[in-house]
Amino acid sequence: NDHMQDTEGPCNKRVKPVDKSASVTGIITPVKTPALKRLGQSIQRSISFRTEARPLPPMPIRTRQKASSFPRRRSSQLWSDTVDSLSHELSTKEIKRQEVIYELTQGEKQLIEDLSLVKKVYYEPMLKLDIMTESELGQIFGTLDSLIPLHEDLLARLEGLRGAEKTVQEVGPTMMDWFPCLEAYITYCCNQVGAKALLDQKKQDRRVEHFLRLCQESSFSRKLDLWNFLDLPRSRLVKYPLLLKEIQKSTPPEHPDEEELPQAIELIQRIITEVNLKTGEAECQFYRRGLCYSEDSQRVPEIQASRFLYCHGELKSTKGQKLHVFLFELVLVLTRPVAQDREGPAQFQVYRQPLPAAHLHLEDLPDGEPSSSGSFRGAFTGNDKVKNCFRVSTTGRSKSQSHSLQANDSFNKQQWISCLRQAMVQSRDRQAQTSHCKPSEHLSPDPALYNNIAELNLNSDVEMPDT
Numbered sequence: 001n002d003h004m005q006d007t008e009g010p011c012n013k014r015v016k017p018v019d020k021s022a023s024v025t026g027i028i029t030p031v032k033t034p035a036l037k038r039l040g041q042s043i044q045r046s047i048s049f050r051t052e053a054r055p056l057p058p059m060p061i062r063t064r065q066k067a068s069s070f071p072r073r074r075s076s077q078l079w080s081d082t083v084d085s086l087s088h089e090l091s092t093k094e095i096k097r098q099e100v101i102y103e104l105t106q107g108e109k110q111l112i113e114d115l116s117l118v119k120k121v122y123y124e125p126m127l128k129l130d131i132m133t134e135s136e137l138g139q140i141f142g143t144l145d146s147l148i149p150l151h152e153d154l155l156a157r158l159e160g161l162r163g164a165e166k167t168v169q170e171v172g173p174t175m176m177d178w179f180p181c182l183e184a185y186i187t188y189c190c191n192q193v194g195a196k197a198l199l200d201q202k203k204q205d206r207r208v209e210h211f212l213r214l215c216q217e218s219s220f221s222r223k224l225d226l227w228n229f230l231d232l233p234r235s236r237l238v239k240y241p242l243l244l245k246e247i248q249k250s251t252p253p254e255h256p257d258e259e260e261l262p263q264a265i266e267l268i269q270r271i272i273t274e275v276n277l278k279t280g281e282a283e284c285q286f287y288r289r290g291l292c293y294s295e296d297s298q299r300v301p302e303i304q305a306s307r308f309l310y311c312h313g314e315l316k317s318t319k320g321q322k323l324h325v326f327l328f329e330l331v332l333v334l335t336r337p338v339a340q341d342r343e344g345p346a347q348f349q350v351y352r353q354p355l356p357a358a359h360l361h362l363e364d365l366p367d368g369e370p371s372s373s374g375s376f377r378g379a380f381t382g383n384d385k386v387k388n389c390f391r392v393s394t395t396g397r398s399k400s401q402s403h404s405l406q407a408n409d410s411f412n413k414q415q416w417i418s419c420l421r422q423a424m425v426q427s428r429d430r431q432a433q434t435s436h437c438k439p440s441e442h443l444s445p446d447p448a449l450y451n452n453i454a455e456l457n458l459n460s461d462v463e464m465p466d467t
Contacts, residue, residue, distance in 0.1 A: 097250035108155040118229045142191035172260025190282035240268045280308030302331035310419040316406040355394040357427035363391040388413040
């Protein structure tokens with residue numbers, strides 16, 4: 001066989017000549033990633049909290065090129081990528097700790113870049129081109145400018161903690177000293193309630209809509225809407241306790257941070273709670289001002305006495321009519337949106353009589369076939385099966401009422417039921433307290449229902465952020 005192969009004619013197949021300048025290193029298999037970097041990468045994948053604002057659903061607009069249909073994400077770098085050779089000196093737990101601290105630092109840097117971009121790309125051009133007035137832009141952007149120096153200060157402090165070997169020893173005292181600055185978030189987050197409503201209203205203007213759409217199509221926006229950028233500070237705020245808890249998990253008992261980190265976590269959680277409560281009050285006042293009453297009897301005292309909103313959003317009645325429902329602290333109010341002027345705030349016409357939460361009864365209606373007997377399930381048309389329904393009713397100082405409502409999906413339904421149950425329990429505890437009975441210890445809303453900071457708008461296209 002070997003002889004036959006030798007006597008075969010020459011092959012016409014071209015053979016690429018070997019470059020004489022090529023060294024032997026060009027054909028050697030590349031060296032694998034160092035152990036430290038591999039370990040850091042695996043750790044980073046398990047602990048990363050860098051979650052940029054979610055892009056909006058795809059819009060029916062023409063894209064310039066195929067690649068632009070995907071949001072552009074930043075290239076992520078690990079702490080281990082910045083270190084040369086420390087794998088033999090650091091334990092796995094310490095490497096994980098350094099990765100989270102580096103994640104905290106990089107998150108500050110990215111937030112500063114995004115907030116600066118918002119001012120340069122959105123605020124200044126819209127003001128210069130007279131797309132919005134200075135007053136309108138001031139209402140939408142609020143005190144955003146004042147937040148940038150705060151985060152620049154923290155970034156400088158965190159970078160100053162890195163030693164010659166690029167490791168950070170203690171981070172707890174720095175965070176404890178800086179966290180009180182975040183009280184500035186109260187003003188910013190309280191303004192977001194009205195800011196979002198005004199921005200949605202201004203999007204009806206063709207010039208505004210066109211400008212924002214062009215920005216969203218551009219590469220710098222990463223397919224994020226203006227509101228995604230304006231909401232980044234709030235998203236960042238709720239990340240701090242999560243990051244600190246991860247650092248705490250990787251901190252050994254004898255470490256100096258072991259004592260400081262729990263105090264820092266407690267402090268930031270108190271600040272977040274305060275921001276939540278103040279924002280809830282601002283949201284409650286904003287929507288309370290938008291209620292329109294057809295009868296004086298609808299002005300029940302529970303509306304004015306409520307300090308916050310548990311949730312609000314769109315539900316359907318048994319006739320398929322769209323209702324915007326508000327669950328205030330002490331009362332459930334069904335409304336119908338009023339056709340509004342472009343320059344005026346949103347208005348909601350109160351529908352029927354408000355239902356005090358203390359006298360509220362809730363029934364979870366199972367999914368099933370619509371009946372032909374004219375009952376609730378048969379009242380919905382166009383569906384093979386009626387799903388995601390519940391009933392609220394009340395008997396009290398006025399005639400009894402009953403409303404069967406349909407949510408957009410099962411997630412919506414469960415959120416409504418959770419909020420309604422919470423409101424019912426809290427209102428009855430409040431009544432028990434005024435009647436000198438023994439109430440439950442907590443009369444404030446469940447923090448789990450309040451983590452969104454004025455974003456408990458229960459529509460099917462709104463997702464609750466991870467905590």
